[in-house]
Amino acid sequence: MMTKNSIEFDPYIERKAFDETKQGVKGLVDAKITEVPGIFHHRQDILTNKKPSASVSDLEIPIIDFASVHADTASREAIVEKVKYAVENWGFFQVINHSIPLNVLEEIKDGVRRFHEEDPEVKKSFFSRDAGNKKFVYNSNFDLYSSSPSVNWRDSFSCYIAPDPPAPEEIPETCRDAMFEYSKHVLRFGGLLFELLSEALGLKSQTLESMDCVKTLLMICHYYPPCPQPDLTLGITKHSDNSFLTLLLQDNIGGLQILHQDSWVDVSPIHGALVVNIGDFLQLITNDKFVSVEHRVLANRQGPRISVASFFSSSMRPNSRVYGPMKELVSEENPPKYRDITIKEYSKIFFEKGLDGTSHLSNIRI
Ligand code: OGA
Ligand code: NI
Numbered sequence: 069m070m071t072k073n074s075i076e077f078d079p080y081i082e083r084k085a086f087d088e089t090k091q092g093v094k095g096l097v098d099a100k101i102t103e104v105p106g107i108f109h110h111r112q113d114i115l116t117n118k119k120p121s122a123s124v125s126d127l128e129i130p131i132i133d134f135a136s137v138h139a140d141t142a143s144r145e146a147i148v149e150k151v152k153y154a155v156e157n158w159g160f161f162q163v164i165n166h167s168i169p170l171n172v173l174e175e176i177k178d179g180v181r182r183f184h185e186e187d188p189e190v191k192k193s194f195f196s197r198d199a200g201n202k203k204f205v206y207n208s209n210f211d212l213y214s215s216s217p218s219v220n221w222r223d224s225f226s227c228y229i230a231p232d233p234p235a236p237e238e239i240p241e242t243c244r245d246a247m248f249e250y251s252k253h254v255l256r257f258g259g260l261l262f263e264l265l266s267e268a269l270g271l272k273s274q275t276l277e278s279m280d281c282v283k284t285l286l287m288i289c290h291y292y293p294p295c296p297q298p299d300l301t302l303g304i305t306k307h308s309d310n311s312f313l314t315l316l317l318q319d320n321i322g323g324l325q326i327l328h329q330d331s332w333v334d335v336s337p338i339h340g341a342l343v344v345n346i347g348d349f350l351q352l353i354t355n356d357k358f359v360s361v362e363h364r365v366l367a368n369r370q371g372p373r374i375s376v377a378s379f380f381s382s383s384m385r386p387n388s389r390v391y392g393p394m395k396e397l398v399s400e401e402n403p404p405k406y407r408d409i410t411i412k413e414y415s416k417i418f419f420e421k422g423l424d425g426t427s428h429l430s431n432i433r434i
Contacts, residue, residue: 082107083212083219090195091188092208092223094372097293098188108301110218114425115299127333129326130154131341135165137260144264152268159361160326160345162338168253170340176250176289177319179243180374184223184291186242194225194240200384203227203234214422221301221367223291228385230255230285243289251287254315254378258282261313261344262380269354271396279353280389281312284382292323294371303365303373305423310415311347311381318343321373323366335363347381348414348429352406355393362427383415406432 078084086107089095096105132150136143154161183191183206196205197213206225209216227234229251239247262282266275276282292303303323318324318337325332326345335343351360365373392408409432418428 080213086219087208087212090192092291093221094184094223094291094293095188102296104221104295104297104300107219108221110300110302110305114218114305115302127328129158129328129333129335130161131164131338132161133164134167137264144267148264148267151264155265155268155346155350155358157359158326158328159359160335160343160363162335162341162343164338164341166257166342168250168257168342172250172253173317173340175246176243176317176376177374179246180225180289180291180376181372182242183225183240183289184372184374186240190240199226203232204238204240211419211422214420214424216305216422216424218301218305220304220423221292221295221298222303222365223293224288226286226288228284228286231283247287250376251285251378254287255282255285257342258285258313258315258378258380261315265313265350265358269357269394269397275396276312279391279394280387281350282380284380284385284387286311286379286381286383288377288379290373290375290377292321292365292368292371292373292375294369295367296369298367298369301367303367304363306362306364306425307423308351308360308362308427308429309345309347309377309379309381310349310383310418310428311379312349312353313380314345314347315378315380316343316345317376317378319374321368321370323368323373324363324375325366326361326363328361332364347379348427349381349391349411351429352409352432353391353394353397355397355402355405357397360427360429381415382411384412384419387411403434405434407434 137147194206199205204227208223209219259282262276263273266273320337322337324335346358346360348360350358390408393404398404
């Protein structure tokens with residue numbers, strides 16, 4: 069028999085009720101709520117905006133122009149130097165003139181919006197939490213049932229694109245063509261980025277690719293509905309990424325911030341640009357040479373905000389390859405800082421912990 073107490077003490081009871089609507093945060097906004105429900109409230113100390121100190125208040129994450137990357141050796145080397153500086157000091161940079169056509173970027177953003185604004189009954193048919201087995205899943209807060217202390221103001225769908233692309237019918241019609249087209253460009257551009265990163269390490273261009281860093285692509289497409297009380301919640305809690313590298317396309321709303329020198333710095337939207345950031349696995353295999361920097365997204369009265377995050381990571385997919393600090397980068401003076409681990413083992417910790425504001429890399433530091 070279910071006692072009254074066992075109901076009262078289910079810590080997930082309100083999260084479950086929200087989950088069972090299968091309509092996400094968008095469903096709350098459609099129902100015209102004017103107050104953010106309690107499960108979305110974050111602790112005040114987490115919300116407090118660390119004020120940028122005078123020295124960083126006008127800092128901007130590096131913006132790198134890729135127009136001449138294929139022009140000649142000197143131009144390429146100059147870009148590698150800029151990339152190296154950015155990934156060693158910021159963990160983030162924006163790329164302009166990356167050669168992915170503007171209309172492809174517009175189409176994927178439109179497709180993501182079309183899916184999330186689709187008839188709720190159609191969306192429900194794609195609702196699932198079985199990201200381990202399904203290629204395409206739609207839900208709100210992948211970490212709803214983890215130990216994450218609060219729920220975020222965001223709905224998402226995710227899709228494993230490479231190495232085994234989904235069959236067309238596995239992707240909803242609203243975004244199917246856009247997903248295939250955009251991901252084709254992301255895979256190609258990702259290949260170039262890993263070449264430049266290999267060169268920035270002083271290694272052969274193909275080194276990172278030969279370690280399967282570009283092999284697996286997981287796309288997560290976020291929809292941050294307008295929020296009636298943005299000071300009480302967040303779009304995404306502070307976290308670093310469970311990937312080698314993440315390529316982010318954001319619209320013009322803003323709200324993405326990175327933690328730099330102990331201050332939150334805005335990643336200001338630049339029309340047509342792509343944001344690149346180092347994920348935890350690149351920090352691990354480069355033995356801390358490249359940094360996986362923590363970031364978050366604020367909730368916003370405006371919106372919806374749309375972003376498309378392309379993770380180079382096999383995440384929870386089977387992958388027996390073991391990763392540790394690269395032999396070329398460690399020495400007696402610079403011993404390995406991490407133990408060896410598979411991506412799946414790492415991701416398991418990531419999903420169990422959820423986005424709780426702490427870094428997962430610290431768990432495997434030697
Ligand atoms: C992420 C992320 C930022 C954004 O998906 O890991 O940090 O702007 N997204 O949506
Ligand atoms: Ni992230």
